Amino acid sequence: MRFAALLATAMLVSGGAFAADVTYGEHGMALFGGKDGLYASHLPMFHAPHDYQVILQVHVANAATDAALRKRLDGKTALWTIAPEKFELSRLAPQAPSPLKQFKADLVQGHFEQGGKTQYAASTIVVDNVLMFRKLSPEQHASSIATYMQIGSGQQRYLVKHIDGRPDYDHILSYRAAPGAATDDITVIKQDLRQPSPAELATALHTRCDAIKGTVYYYTDDLK
Structure with a gap:
């Protein structure tokens, strides 16, 4: 019984299939910004797990990638997107009990589901600030x-x-x-x-x- 309890806890902590959070999923985002800041806007829908409008201020943990990305974006209107690993979107809510501080993601020039090209794979995205978190x-x-x-x-x-x-x-x-x-x-x-x-x-x-x-x-x- 003790082993089963430990296994269940491990699956919940790791975000495995056992986890019951309905916001768990792959939350694609539009990426924009430049030298003054980088921002990510969740691409929402009107159904779970994507029924939230969320806007983040972020940076890339790797300083060289962060600088190169800011230079390439720099206020331009060309679309970039983020294709992240799966996580619970609820962890970005204000006062979330286990706030999401960072996640892995591919940084894609264009739309990651519509022919976009990955430019920086498996980058660590650090969440600096949650600017908006609204349920739709x-x-x-x-x-x-x-x-x-x-x-x-x-x-x-x-x-x-x-x-x-x-x-x-x-x-x-x-x-x-x-x-x-x-x-x-x-x-x-x-x-x-x-x-x-x-x-x-x-x-x-x-x-x-x-x-x-x-x-x-x-x-x-x-x-x-």
Whole structure:
């Protein structure tokens, strides 16, 4: 009996098949950022284990890889993704009893499930900060506005849309902020699943239209 109890405990600790956490799975993420910071946005769905919107600030444990990756990204809009080992997404929740501090992942140029090419295999990703952790509702509901969270506080920033309706769209974009610009969330009128135009976003940010550098990630298929 003692051996069986120890085996069960070991499987739970290791994240084996015995583990009952419904958030256990392979949680792909969009990767973006540059010299001022690296960020990972979980690619969510409206069903377990992926029914959470999670945004992380991260770095790569290997300093040379981290520096090379930041240089290659550096505010650009080309899509990169993270294909991680399986883990419990709940461990990224605020005040999680066993918080996830790091995980192994392939860093992929392009979408890891849509022909992307691995550039840095089996990298150790260190979680520096959890910027957002929200459970998504599976109910069909409409929203008349789109709210975007600002990420970054310097000149190079990003906007990530709050997923707050169903159907909805996952949207990350890059923009260049004016010195001293506010870091508050912004809102724009939501028109079905259409991306807001640069002009709409610029108006909400009180900046010039050419400050909007472009979309890093936009996807609707998993959020219908």
